[in-house]
Amino acid sequence: MTIRTRDVGELDLHVLEAGQGPPVLMLHGWPQHAWCWRKVIPLLADHHRLICPDLRGFGWSEAPGTGYDPETFAADALALMDALDLDRAHVIAHDWGGFAAFLMALHRPERVDRMVILNTAAPWVDPSPALVPALARTWYVVALAVAGETLARSKPERMAESFRRDLVNPDAITPDDALAYARRLAKPQCAHATKMLYRSYLRAALEAMLRPRYQHMRLTRPTRFLFGTNDAAISPVMLRSMEDHADDLELELVDGAGHFIAEEQPGLVADRAKAFFA
Template sequence: MEYSTPPLPELEGVRHRYVSVRGIRLHVAEAGEGEPVVLLHGFPQHWYGWRRLVPLLSARYRLLCVDQRGFGWSDTPSKGYDTDSRVADVLALLDELGLDRVRLIGHDWGAWTGFHVCLKAPERVRHYLALNMMHPWPLHHRLMPQSWRFWYTALLEQPLLGRWMLRHRPGFTRYLMRKGVVEQAVWTPQAAEEFVRSSQEPGRARAGEALHRAFALRDIARLVLGRYKKLRLTTPTVVLGGERDFMLPPSVLTDAGRHADDLRVEIVPGCGHYLHEERPDLVAAVAEDLFSDHR
């Protein structure tokens, strides 16, 4: 286990804690009071990826920005980066914090985790906002022609190569982040370098590799074999996508049909793969509307 402690970025009103779950320590950045909202970051970010959203929601909600295993300031175990393990981490965290039911926001990999938290334990999630991620029932005839967009994951998921790329080729991480937004000014130098720096840490580079490899070996097979078709999403859910998302274009973000009781998809014009960075105001407004049930 690694307990390296690089300095935490400063964000007004945020307090930090460590919670032991399933044999590891997870770092949680917490802000605000009120009904709990759990936020799950994507790749290559950590809790600081929510820095623009925190001031917009913390006046009404208790925000719990979780560093998922291997990222940010959480532990970097050698295993447990598959979706089932990440879901188990989140549910164990809720138990440790004494939270029976929460609202959930996820981005990218965190959003994929979020869908499966809702499917695994629907009684624990009141509402769910997924950013820049498809649900588990995509239309294959729409997804397959877009599979070329995932070329970069072939590098990241390769044993040893993935971690080497993240550790020794920071330009690759910067490229993915630049490719993910329409306006480059969205990335302040401090924020961009923080996510690149974190990705270069040996344990976190290994975690980035393991995360991508676990998806390739397990989740893609489940998608292809239709293993999710028997599952049903009962949590009221909104999926927000970017019109110019380089990874998941609007054509892939379809509704879920009979697989979801209450899911709607909204596409944000002129935005890419990091909606919480590009349009935090819109993300906060959609979250408040969803959470209020006044739709």
């Protein structure tokens, strides 16, 4: 495994790379960084070149003052592919990285081969009364938009505890693992990125109620979606209409995992990716 900084134009991204073969871009979510793939990387590196960046503002990547939204994350990922001279790549992505991967495939389908998406809110959410209880799970969005910077910087131990609440297997992310994530998140630049990310999301969600942004866009790239059913943040109800907006998308509900499925079920994630990317 190599660790290096890649210049992608307006910022430097911290990138883990491992393996040889067809390229696979691996995009993490909040509150993590590329280390979240530590269990999956050894299972895929014999067959693929794995490229695992820290998103802007997270981990050890540069943290500019703006650009904390999935559209910019997607643009950063495409810029990283340009810097690596990659025309196309498979994608494995989780949470905010998953939303960015969807947008890569919607805006630039010629750059994306096949995708495995993990516990992510889809860009398309059709209005339904069933969404009301599902939206109750997203209370943390408001909390992080209002006080995310303060919470991340002042209470890393409490943040670490919250990361482990929906784990089916508590050993998948140990208290030390969670605290490592939380302490990195407590760095001023990462804490600021947290606040800005959730403010932009809250604003976009309110705008989408009046003018849906992606409903007219169709996903044309083959996609497999793995969803840990014990997710405390995202309800499966929010995924109901997803397949109606895609040419080739299959959803697999995974018992025995919550939101952090790559750490709770790394073998399953790797097996599904290997079979799909073959």
